[in-house]
Amino acid sequence: MRIRTLLLMLLFAAPVQAADINLVIDILECESSGKYDAVGDDGISYGIAQFRKETFYELAALAGFVHYHYKNPIHQLRVMNWALDHGYGNRWTCYRKLKEEEQNAKLKKLRP
Numbered sequence: 001m002r003i004r005t006l007l008l009m010l011l012f013a014a015p016v017q018a019a020d021i022n023l024v025i026d027i028l029e030c031e032s033s034g035k036y037d038a039v040g041d042d043g044i045s046y047g048i049a050q051f052r053k054e055t056f057y058e059l060a061a062l063a064g065f066v067h068y069h070y071k072n073p074i075h076q077l078r079v080m081n082w083a084l085d086h087g088y089g090n091r092w093t094c095y096r097k098l099k100e101e102e103q104n105a106k107l108k109k110l111r112p
Helices: 001-018 021-032 052-063 072-083 095-108
Strands: none
Touching: 021 072, 021 095, 052 072
C-alpha cells in the first residue's frame, strides 16, 4: 500500500481524532511500510499500525471502540490516532525513534 492509499485511509479515519497526520504517516511508513497486512516482531504484531493483539484491544477499550477488530486497517488507524492524541505514542517503536530524532535535531540547532 502506498502513500496515496494511506492518505485516503487516514482521511476516512480522521473525523474521529486529530493526531498530527504527518506524524501518523511517518509512523506507518516506519512500522509497516504502509502495508495493511504487514506482520512484524516474529508474528506478534499485525497490520498497518503494527499492533499486538492485546495492545490493540487494550487501547480500543480505553477509547470506547468496543466493536473494533485488530485486523481491520481503518480500526487500527482510528485506535492509533486516539492513542497518539492521548499520550500513548510510546507504544510504537517508530514513534519513540521519530521523537528521539526530532529531539536530536533540536539539540543540534542549539549547539554552536
